[in-house]
Amino acid sequence: MLNSLDLPTDPSKTRVVVAMSGGVDSSVVAALLKREGYDVLGITLQLYDHGAAAHRKGACCAGQDIYDARRVAEAIGIPHYVLDYEARFREAVIDRFTQSYLAGETPIPCVECNRSIKFRDLLETARELGADVLATGHYVASRALPDGRRALHRAADPDRDQSYFLYATTPEQLDLLRFPLGELPKEKTRELAREFGLTVAEKADSQDICFVTQGRYSDVIERLKPGAVQGGEIVHVDGRVLGRHEGIIHYTVGQRKGLGLSVGEPLYVVRLDAKEARVVVGPRDALATRLIRMTDVNWLGDVPLETLGDKGMEVAVRVRSTREPRPALLRSTGTHTTVELLSAEDGVSPGQACVIYESDAPRARVLGGGTIARTLAEAASAAA
Structure with missing residues (x-):
């Protein structure tokens, strides 16, 4: 028993x-x-x-x-x-x-x-x-x-x-x-x-990142790595230079407010190019992502991940903690593991987690997940 x-x-x-x-x-x-x-x-x-x-x-x-x-x-x-x-x-x-x-x-x-x-x-x-x-x-x-x-x-x-x-x-x-x-x-x-009479019964829940005790994440990074942050250009997806920034750490994919631009149209952060120190912006539809490549994958499924091949496996994935799992197709060839979203998601960023579920059911089993290494926009993945 x-x-x-x-x-x-x-x-x-x-x-x-x-x-x-x-x-x-x-x-x-x-x-x-x-x-x-x-x-x-x-x-x-x-x-x-x-x-x-x-x-x-x-x-x-x-x-x-x-x-x-x-x-x-x-x-x-x-x-x-x-x-x-x-x-x-x-x-x-x-x-x-x-x-x-x-x-x-x-x-x-x-x-x-x-x-x-x-x-x-x-x-x-x-x-x-x-x-x-x-x-x-x-x-x-x-x-x-x-x-x-x-x-x-x-x-x-x-x-x-x-x-x-x-x-x-x-x-x-x-x-x-x-x-x-x-x-x-x-x-x-x-x-x-x-x-139980516990003194913590009404204590507030933990929120945000525990070691960021005050201010913004960027403040912590600048304190830990002084001199590592460099400015650069804010560039439109069509190639136009629209302005300058003081460090890509101050921006996140999907961000709209605080860009400091006045160009007559709403713009969003589409991509952060650390090598060239560029913040790439564009219209909202430029955020739509259909294809995700993962790295550091942890697999909890019943069959070996590499056996999925190009045919793939129907799953549900969550690309942010605040979003519900969405239907997707998981493929793995042994060298690359990718997720194809059946409907595009906005604001998917490298570094975030892509978590894989057996389905989108409320009590679904977790099949694993990985770090988002690269994303492809909806138009690009449709043409691929």
């Missing part, structure tokens, strides 16, 4: 490490598992200099959040440890974020944090502590497959679903990960926090 974490052991003999960020979600996970009789250990990661972020609303893994996690652990009666992962976090997440922006991309540091810090380094620490599983407060579902492997699915609460940020989780990691909130709506989580 399996316990609530799908393990064939008594809860009292099952050691669970809970990644406690100091927020309501991970706190409820720890309290739930403790109530069910599991041997629970709480671990909080200090990821960046908490001095500047101690009083920032919506941050995580710093200052006040570490204090909140410690108070929750004391209240529910579990051991709690704080691990200094600042150096790892800076190298794996902040430095990569900076380099990606300077390259004209739009990175998603939360994906890299989950991949490199929480589900690699922390998971290894959990193993060293003798844990059977690592549990987190993410809103995503993990289900056992007939062959014993585990599959990742969208969460029950569509407004909280975090599967987009967890596509890079490997099959080996999924075996040891559990997500107890995947079947709950957020309202129920807060109800449970009040029921």
